[in-house]
Amino acid sequence: MFSFFKKKKSEVKNLVEVKIVEKEDYEDVLFVAEYFKNETGIVFDKNVGILKDKLVTFCKMRGIPSFKKLIILIETDQKIKKDFIDKLTTNETYFYREFAQIKELLKLVKQKSYSVNILCAPSSTGEESYSIAIALLEAGVSSDKFNIVGIDINESAIEKAKIAIYKERNIRNLSLEILGKYFINSEDKYILKEYVKSLVTFKTANIFNKSFTALGKFDFIFSRNMFIYFDYETKLKAKDILENMRKDDSQDIFLGHADLFINRSN
Numbered sequence: 001m002f003s004f005f006k007k008k009k010s011e012v013k014n015l016v017e018v019k020i021v022e023k024e025d026y027e028d029v030l031f032v033a034e035y036f037k038n039e040t041g042i043v044f045d046k047n048v049g050i051l052k053d054k055l056v057t058f059c060k061m062r063g064i065p066s067f068k069k070l071i072i073l074i075e076t077d078q079k080i081k082k083d084f085i086d087k088l089t090t091n092e093t094y095f096y097r098e099f100a101q102i103k104e105l106l107k108l109v110k111q112k113s114y115s116v117n118i119l120c121a122p123s124s125t126g127e128e129s130y131s132i133a134i135a136l137l138e139a140g141v142s143s144d145k146f147n148i149v150g151i152d153i154n155e156s157a158i159e160k161a162k163i164a165i166y167k168e169r170n171i172r173n174l175s176l177e178i179l180g181k182y183f184i185n186s187e188d189k190y191i192l193k194e195y196v197k198s199l200v201t202f203k204t205a206n207i208f209n210k211s212f213t214a215l216g217k218f219d220f221i222f223s224r225n226m227f228i229y230f231d232y233e234t235k236l237k238a239k240d241i242l243e244n245m246r247k248d249d250s251q252d253i254f255l256g257h258a259d260l261f262i263n264r265s266n
């Protein structure tokens, strides 16, 4: 009954499957490095080997045959672009990191008679912004006296920051008292209480894009452990952008210790 639809054996034999397979070409890693630097400011000069390994894995997992094709896709597909940036940024962070600077902030906030705006650029997965919120509360500063904004170029990091569920290694510097007050512990997870979460607003942003400067001016700006990924010119550019976002020109930006050495050799 279905013979009408069946092809004769001879016809099938004559069918030639034409499959165009693009040649693999993962050689021009410097071209991708340059593209990534232009987009994010991040340089891979000393780690081109690591960059190549990451990119080849990234491409093969998605069936992208060459770096040239990768760049074309990034330019046309927002999801690939997001995944590409998320893959190549380093998001290491933890609660109460370089706490001396947060202590310094507490003193400054207490001196103000008005509500202050604090920016964490970059915030990564949120630990720094929430550390500031917790430390302010611990210092007796009322929650209506501060407003914290955290931004990061890595969209997945920002999503994690909004969810605010952390692992042991993220909270390792916190005392049992602070953990008990601000987190709900469930098995190996530490879930930040909604009240603290509500004190921080997170947004995906690239500090070199206009949408970042549109966030306005801030009383205090934290920009820790990001400059280390930039070259000299980019550090100066980033510093200039952040300094222009200060309400008070005499207030220094809080940089990480490793970010402080802005000279031509790094």
Ligand SMILES: C[S@@+](CC[C@H](N)C(=O)[O-])C[C@H]1O[C@@H](n2cnc3c(N)ncnc32)[C@H](O)[C@@H]1O
Residues within 6 Å of the ligand: 039, 040, 041, 042, 089, 090, 091, 092, 093, 094, 097, 121, 122, 123, 124, 125, 128, 151, 152, 153, 154, 157, 205, 206, 207, 208, 223, 224, 225, 226, 229, 256
């Ligand atoms: C190592 S984390 C630092 C997080 C936190 N400030 C700390 O010190 O723990 C560096 C972050 O910088 C972000 N980053 C790199 N370039 C950026 C850019 N152009 N704009 C915004 N964030 C950027 C990365 O996505 C990464 O999450």
